[in-house]
Amino acid sequence: MPTSKISPYDVIIIGAGVNGCCSAYTLAQAGINVALIDQDGIASGGSGAAGAFISPKISKAGELKEIMSEAHAEALEFYTTNFPSFTLVKPLLHVANTPEEGEKVESFKHETHLKHSNIPHKIQTLLSDEALNSASIYFDIGAVVDAQGVCSAMAEGIDFYPLKVEKLIHTNGVWQVAELRAKHLVLSIGAYPKLLPIDYVGLRGIWGHRIDIETATHIPCILHHHVSISPTTKEGIVAIGATHNVHYSPFSGEPYDVEEGRKALLDKASKTLKLNNINIVKDYTGLRSGSNDYLPMLGSLVNAEATLVKHPHMRYGQSVDPSEYIYYPNVTMINGSGGYGFVLAPYLAARLKEYIVDGKTMAPMLSPSRFFSRWVKRKK
Numbered sequence: 001m002p003t004s005k006i007s008p009y010d011v012i013i014i015g016a017g018v019n020g021c022c023s024a025y026t027l028a029q030a031g032i033n034v035a036l037i038d039q040d041g042i043a044s045g046g047s048g049a050a051g052a053f054i055s056p057k058i059s060k061a062g063e064l065k066e067i068m069s070e071a072h073a074e075a076l077e078f079y080t081t082n083f084p085s086f087t088l089v090k091p092l093l094h095v096a097n098t099p100e101e102g103e104k105v106e107s108f109k110h111e112t113h114l115k116h117s118n119i120p121h122k123i124q125t126l127l128s129d130e131a132l133n134s135a136s137i138y139f140d141i142g143a144v145v146d147a148q149g150v151c152s153a154m155a156e157g158i159d160f161y162p163l164k165v166e167k168l169i170h171t172n173g174v175w176q177v178a179e180l181r182a183k184h185l186v187l188s189i190g191a192y193p194k195l196l197p198i199d200y201v202g203l204r205g206i207w208g209h210r211i212d213i214e215t216a217t218h219i220p221c222i223l224h225h226h227v228s229i230s231p232t233t234k235e236g237i238v239a240i241g242a243t244h245n246v247h248y249s250p251f252s253g254e255p256y257d258v259e260e261g262r263k264a265l266l267d268k269a270s271k272t273l274k275l276n277n278i279n280i281v282k283d284y285t286g287l288r289s290g291s292n293d294y295l296p297m298l299g300s301l302v303n304a305e306a307t308l309v310k311h312p313h314m315r316y317g318q319s320v321d322p323s324e325y326i327y328y329p330n331v332t333m334i335n336g337s338g339g340y341g342f343v344l345a346p347y348l349a350a351r352l353k354e355y356i357v358d359g360k361t362m363a364p365m366l367s368p369s370r371f372f373s374r375w376v377k378r379k380k
């Protein structure tokens, strides 16, 4: 913990997952004095568990698709330029795992600007009949990053404080977190318990398990099917992941069944190809934090109590323009990236920097306060 320079900072970031680390890196690059806090260390939450594929989201046209495709392009550029030693670039084969997804893959193929081609023969020979007979798209370029390595590299040189934050105090225009002070506060705490009374922010924790294995089978590209199977930045290590379990929560106190998770991963992988002589080297587990509408969150937080005192008729259906809500001063939340945290982090961090440094407005569509009025109506 740095002792020589306790305060003041320009920005305090709580949560050192990919969102916190990438924000800290991007702000520091712009000359901002940042303190980064985490209760468990760098990339100890969902980020440390991630397979960390920088893959396009196969989705239908709309807001989500536009944001995801912009974020995907920015992320490829960001990791390959700034952190090449933690980034492995390989072709990417995405195989649909249901007929409905097959339809999405086919329409994505016609609309995308991303370069794609026929599946090379040597990859076809590896695939199961199910994979060969499903709709698929073979991108010339995909990437996977070393999740823990890249988060640590982004946080290098940033003042890091290993603290569990319990309380946030705001006085005289300054946020105080333990002994630290700053004008701006960034909350990037993933699926962990909220630090402010913001029940309107709808987030779901989605538990995931992935494994690193050694295998005699050579995997020449990144494969996404029922699970992902991929070479990694670590020589000889193949990653398989990840499960999506909405029923298990580490906060429940119940133990997690690692053996069952491993079996689910290997069963799913076997539907894509046959892996020979498998040796499981490491398990990774963690919570993704997904928003109810699948869009990520970047923006200010409404102070619900103060806003309802100012606009009591909101409870009875009165519609109030969001510019009239009362917000916690200079607090920005980054969250809700679901299974695309590594894809979205550079994009969200760049928009955060534009807001804090360049005074640009953040997109209302991404604001966590987009859920507020609906929550008030449901609550009455």
Ligand SMILES: Cc1cc2nc3c(=O)[nH]c(=O)nc-3n(C[C@H](O)[C@H](O)[C@H](O)COP(=O)(O)OP(=O)(O)OC[C@H]3O[C@@H](n4cnc5c(N)ncnc54)[C@H](O)[C@@H]3O)c2cc1C
Pocket: 014, 015, 016, 017, 018, 019, 020, 037, 038, 039, 040, 041, 042, 043, 044, 045, 046, 047, 048, 049, 050, 051, 052, 053, 054, 163, 164, 165, 166, 188, 189, 190, 191, 192, 193, 195, 207, 208, 209, 210, 241, 242, 243, 284, 285, 286, 287, 288, 289, 334, 335, 336, 337, 338, 339, 340, 341, 342, 343, 344
């Ligand atoms: C198994 C798995 C596979 C995944 N695969 C991919 C993938 O291939 N590609 C991709 O892009 N994304 C992937 N993701 C999703 C991605 O990992 C998440 O979207 C991303 O980790 C979210 O990052 P975050 O920084 O918001 O949250 P987190 O990484 O969860 O970080 C939150 C941090 O906040 C800290 N914290 C919380 N409360 C406090 C407090 N009170 N005081 C101090 N510290 C606190 C926690 O300790 C934690 O370190 C995967 C996730 C999982 C679980």
